[in-house]
Amino acid sequence: MIKVSVVVPTYKTPPEGLARLIGSLDRQTLPASEFEVIFVDDGSPDDTLERLKELAATRPHVRVEPIENSGWPSKPRNVGIDLAQGEYVAFMDHDDELYPDALRAAYEFGAANGADVVSGKESRTTEPAWGLGNYDEDRGQARGREDIHPLLPMNPHKMYRKAFLDAHGIRFIEQRRVLWEDIFFNLLVARHAEVVSSLASVPYYHWVTTEGSGSTTFVKSTDEYWDWLRKVCEATRTDLAGPENDLQRQQVELHQYGGRVLGVYDKKYATRSEANRRRIFERSRALQAEFDYARLEPLLPAFRRVRAELLRTGRRDLLTEICVSDAAIPGWGRARSMRWQDGKLAVDIDVEWGDSDGRRLRLTRRGDRIHKALNPAVRAVVSESATDVTEALSHVELGLFIHGRRSRVAWTLPAEGSSQLHEDEWGGVDVTGRVSALIDVSSAAGGRELDPGTHWDIFVRTRLDGTGSARHLRSDVPASVTAFDGGAHLVYPNDGGHATVIPQGQTEAIRRLSPLTVKAAGMDLVVELSGDHDGRGRAFGRIGVAPHPVDDGWPGAADASTDPLPDPFVEREAVLEVSDGVARVRLSGIEGDSVALRIGDRVKGGPLYWILRRTEDGVTLEEGPRPAPPAPPAAKPASPTPAPAAPPTLRRKVGKVLRKLGLR
16 A cells, blocks of 8 residues: 655756655655655756666666656646555655655654645754744644644645545646745645644654755746735635635735735845835735735734835835834843753753844833834834834743754754843833743653754744744853763853753763863773763763874864874773763773873863873873964955946846856
């Protein structure tokens, strides 16, 4: 029985992307006999088809179907649907990947709930918080969910029941170029689906963002963008017509109006050419009027409401100004303390709102209400209700999540957050926050243990007045571990000054903790490490050992030559021991009167290694060389007559052509 048909449209697929995709399919826990893979090649002019046939020759469950070039993934997907023999159809892009348990978990969840579509937990390479709020919990029936439409994000990376698609004739629009073809498809799914399931507990799909993919070629200053956006708005109104669809129609319209119509008025808008600003203004204003989006404005956050009213009143000049003066201000957090308590990581965080330019939220009190502090010219045009953020300030969202560098999966962490208002004597209002959490490594991955031996970065997530941000947790709290027999979990400030956790990170702990003392213990050497630690136990790790003196020509040396030597350090087994708050490294079989140990070499500002010396008086440790400071950048020669820059219009025309060709 074929449970799932995986449909993959291909066109000039990069070898590394195809290898990533097929590797993820080979690793599926669902037996290969229970799913099929259908590659539909859209007339690739390179060797893509030959590479696909080679793959299929060694995999009985893989089929390759070549077609004439159609110019877009829509027709290949439709061909794949028609060929599919599985109960469910899953779509993939040609350079993405599925997580190992994706097909099994999504199929079983969909079958158990009689789902017409299963939306599985998705990650995106470039956006750690991508879709995190959408996948908050497993929902057998997510249809009718009030906080967000259950099919958002409306990409095709989901699993659809084949009989459901056929019964309602749901297919992708076929043209050479169709912007948002996945939205048109999912609007029909939303209209007809009786059961929409959302799977959050098992990672499903990794969207690998690359230059030249369809969505990266969407240019907001072109008529193409606005023509297709108008069709999306029209399809939302018609495909989700009727009182039975009131909720989901409103959810999708808010998403389109707030995110795409008004969303173009960001910091980048002010830097566009006059002609492009005018085109964007005219086209967005036309959509606002045609679809009567003013009815949605009471549901928008203040920063969107202000832009909506300026757009409706025709004040393009003020829209340009406010894109700079009222830019979104992200929230970020700094760790006050991070300490292990009985095997769990207790975190206490201060939160502020500000950007890299030093700008902060500009709020002011007027009577018993708090408003955005805007340019007087803007205040004269927009309504009082548009600038009122009083209710928004009473619903500030603060939270934490942890993000895997290798897997790209993010998991929300249980946390408690609170915000405070601070007023000055002139009526100015500032906002700060506090977040606290107790992170259990054994259950932080949606109830499961975090992947061991890998880096997990902690992020602070904030939302205020509709503006959400996800920023690394800043930390300068010294590294520490919690130990148990067989392992030790490490938390440390990474080289960028942010908090990172490594489950079973005993080897990295040896490099992130500075040595304090050394003593002989029988045939062993015991090095005491810095920090205040938790738990009790022994864990095996690795330590680099090299004869001393170390040749100064190896790549990590302070004075590395232009033709560096190989790394002289050899990895040796070491034991990390923790008891009574103290961490020690026990070394055996260390020979020689003077050896170099790669210990504490990743402590900020520390040496590249430490030197262990045996003398008649005992054993000593001393610092090795420190890394060479980075060379200052070479001064550029002054140009008495700078070459004139290319006209902005020409640069943008060239950029447009390059993007269409997938070269930029």
